[in-house]
Amino acid sequence: MKKFIAIVGSNSKSSTNRNLLKYMQNHFKDEADIELAEIKDLPIFKKSPEKTVPEYAIELANKIEAADGVIIGTPEYDHSIPAALSSALAWLSYGQHPFVDKPVMITGASYGSLGSSRAQAQLRQILDSPEIKARIMPSSEFLLGHSLQAFDDDGNLKDKDTIKQLDGLFADFLKFVGISEQLGGATAANMEEARNFNWEDNK
Amino acid sequence: MKLVGIAGSIAEQSYNRMLLKFIATHFSDQVDVEILDINDIPMFNQDNDISDGDALQYISNKIKRADGVILATPEHNHTVPAALKSLIEWLSYSIHPLEGKPTWIVGASYYTQGSSRAQLHLRQILESPGVGAICLPGNEVLLGNVKEAFDENGNLKDKGTIDFIQSTLNKFLKFVKVINHVDNEDSDAWKQEDLEANNPVDTTVTNVDMNAKDWVEQAAVKTNAVDGKAYVKLDRGLLTVDQLNWFLKTMPIELTYVDDNNQFIYYNKTMEGKKMLASRTPDQVGDKMTDVHPPRAIPNVKRVIHQLRTGQKDLVSMPVPGNNATKHVMHYYKAMHDEDGSYRGVNEWVLDLWPIVSSYLKMTGKMLVDDPNNQVDANAGASQAGASADTDASAGASESADEPATETVDVDANSGASES
Known part of the structure; x- marks a missing residue:
């Protein structure tokens, strides 16, 4: 069974993005082992001459490294991803590169009707950057609008069509992970490039 | 005219802070730029709202009193640094000092891009309803290869670059006047000033007749x-x-x-x-x-x-x-x-x-x-x-x-x- 790390993109105690990932963890438990990862205890990203990375960010990077793929659930703050998520991604690409060629599925939930659409668009660009280089599932968007009303008391999604869409996307993601494994040709080179990539060093 | 400048980096060594300092000193005869420090602002978290705390109130008051804002952003992973984004989230949650504020984005980077993609993200962020800053359109100041850009006194070496920043600054100063003029024209806010002293503050002595001779x-x-x-x-x-x-x-x-x-x-x-x-x-x-x-x-x-x-x-x-x-x-x-x-x-x-x-x-x-x-x-x-x-x-x-x-x-x- 495939193992996925699901990153909760919010540092808030009550997050419908967390609820969505928990729902997926339970709903897809026969198809994949999904482990939720929190980012709320990470400090704000700051470079240092020693390139110090918080212990927790190293643990999380190791988990991602070992996993078959990553699911990121992002809220939208001010048309973009939360600073907390941006900061976590910065730690996860600072002297360590667990995302290189790692299959990623993006989900998002929002209180309003747009379902974090603009944050997701920015997140794709961020995940494409030289030190992250994730393999984002193309042509797929899961936007959960009106997320406060979306779940029943047991934490299950209420709307049948929404569930059907999510089922379809997750099935695709499993296939995408499989295809991705066959696309290993450039991985070593990509990893090398990410490792050697250095914003500081103007070669 | 009074502007505040915020460098989006909290790293000890920041070329974006250098760029702001250069703008503040080199053009000091044209505009007064005060550079604010964001190092002590914690990560935004809606569970722990510190908008009323000293650190954010200080920044918010400075922004409110300024005629405009200069944001200097590096680029990290194709976007703005988390520290800058976190500050903007604080400034768009319980307090909204950037609302209607003329804002100029500049940026420096180590390579040729000069923070181009971070600047585009920043524009989208500033335009969102909770933030509501009014960005100078176009006029991108992208300072690439920044490690070679400054001399040992912190001055930009290339005259063409300085001239370009000067011409963009001129446009921004006009933009600030126009935007603030539009705001003032539309605003009857001064009429709300309560001369009847109906809003006691923490130093107000209550339950004493204000009109009493004694x-x-x-x-x-x-x-x-x-x-x-x-x-x-x-x-x-x-x-x-x-x-x-x-x-x-x-x-x-x-x-x-x-x-x-x-x-x-x-x-x-x-x-x-x-x-x-x-x-x-x-x-x-x-x-x-x-x-x-x-x-x-x-x-x-x-x-x-x-x-x-x-x-x-x-x-x-x-x-x-x-x-x-x-x-x-x-x-x-x-x-x-x-x-x-x-x-x-x-x-x-x-x-x-x-x-x-x-x-x-x-x-x-x-x-x-x-x-x-x-x-x-x-x-x-x-x-x-x-x-x-x-x-x-x-x-x-x-x-x-x-x-x-x-x-x-x-x-x-x-x-x-x-x-x-």
């Missing part, structure tokens, strides 16, 4: 106020209340304290009201603003206090009409702020400038003659002599509606004194 005595009982030989610790010194009184009463100016609830709570009683340049009587202390101004003056008082409260002006000055050859009386209104930069009231001082001018003439053997090129009425011109040369001094004219002399102040900055 308000001071009643309020003193209520607050267990010290007097006489009791010591008061001040910044910077230690005086007894008696000493403080002796000191204030011998000031060569008439001082009045109006607090942030628009209540008149103090004047330095140097002499009888009738003899003062601006009459005050002991029983007026404690009154609300409406009770110490005639109705015809109310709109102007509202405008002035609103400008001071919102930071549109830091100092408003105006000459008192009816001066003759032996007096030139000026009123100054200066906004007071606490350590967080929050507005705490008006410091008003009134003085006669004539003795200063006349002593200068006597000492230097000079005399005043009419300037044949002067197109300003004498009152407005003279207001300059007492105020410092900084741009805020030009505030004066806005005070009295019948004194349309605002823009002339620069011209005759020297007029009061000696140039003739």
Whole structure:
């Protein structure tokens, strides 16, 4: 069974993005082992001459490294991803590169009707950057609008069509992970490039 | 014009901070740029709202009082640094100081991109409804290969780059004027200024009739106020209340304290009201603003206090009409702020400038003659002599509606004194 790390993109105690990932963890438990990862205890990203990375960010990077793929659930703050998520991604690409060629599925939930659409668009660009280089599932968007009303008391999604869409996307993601494994040709080179990539060093 | 500059990086070594510093120093003759530090702002978290805390209030007050904002962003993973995004999230949650604020984005990076993608993200972020900043369109300042860009004194080496920044700055300064003008035109906000003192602040003495003739005595009982030989610790010194009184009463100016609830709570009683340049009587202390101004003056008082409260002006000055050859009386209104930069009231001082001018003439053997090129009425011109040369001094004219002399102040900055 495939193992996925699901990153909760919010540092808030009550997050419908967390609820969505928990729902997926339970709903897809026969198809994949999904482990939720929190980012709320990470400090704000700051470079240092020693390139110090918080212990927790190293643990999380190791988990991602070992996993078959990553699911990121992002809220939208001010048309973009939360600073907390941006900061976590910065730690996860600072002297360590667990995302290189790692299959990623993006989900998002929002209180309003747009379902974090603009944050997701920015997140794709961020995940494409030289030190992250994730393999984002193309042509797929899961936007959960009106997320406060979306779940029943047991934490299950209420709307049948929404569930059907999510089922379809997750099935695709499993296939995408499989295809991705066959696309290993450039991985070593990509990893090398990410490792050697250095914003500081103007070669 | 006053701008605040924020560097989006919290790294110890930041080329974006260098770029801001260069702009602040190199163009200091054109614009006043104050650079703010964001290092102590914690990660945004909606579970722990610290919008009211000192750190964010300080930044928020600085932004609110500035005419515009410069944001200098590095690029990290194709987007803005988390530290800058976190600050913007704080400034779009419970407080919204960037709302309607003219904003200029600049950026520096190690490679050729010059933070191009981060700047596009930043534009989208600033445009979102909770933030509401108004960005200068186009005019991207992308400083690539930044490690080679500065000399050892922190100056940009390339003249073309400096010229480009100058031309963009010129456009931004015009943009700031236009945007703020549109805002002011549309705004009736000054009418909301409550001269009835209905909004008690943390220093307001409640349950004492503001109109009472003995308000001071009643309020003193209520607050267990010290007097006489009791010591008061001040910044910077230690005086007894008696000493403080002796000191204030011998000031060569008439001082009045109006607090942030628009209540008149103090004047330095140097002499009888009738003899003062601006009459005050002991029983007026404690009154609300409406009770110490005639109705015809109310709109102007509202405008002035609103400008001071919102930071549109830091100092408003105006000459008192009816001066003759032996007096030139000026009123100054200066906004007071606490350590967080929050507005705490008006410091008003009134003085006669004539003795200063006349002593200068006597000492230097000079005399005043009419300037044949002067197109300003004498009152407005003279207001300059007492105020410092900084741009805020030009505030004066806005005070009295019948004194349309605002823009002339620069011209005759020297007029009061000696140039003739």
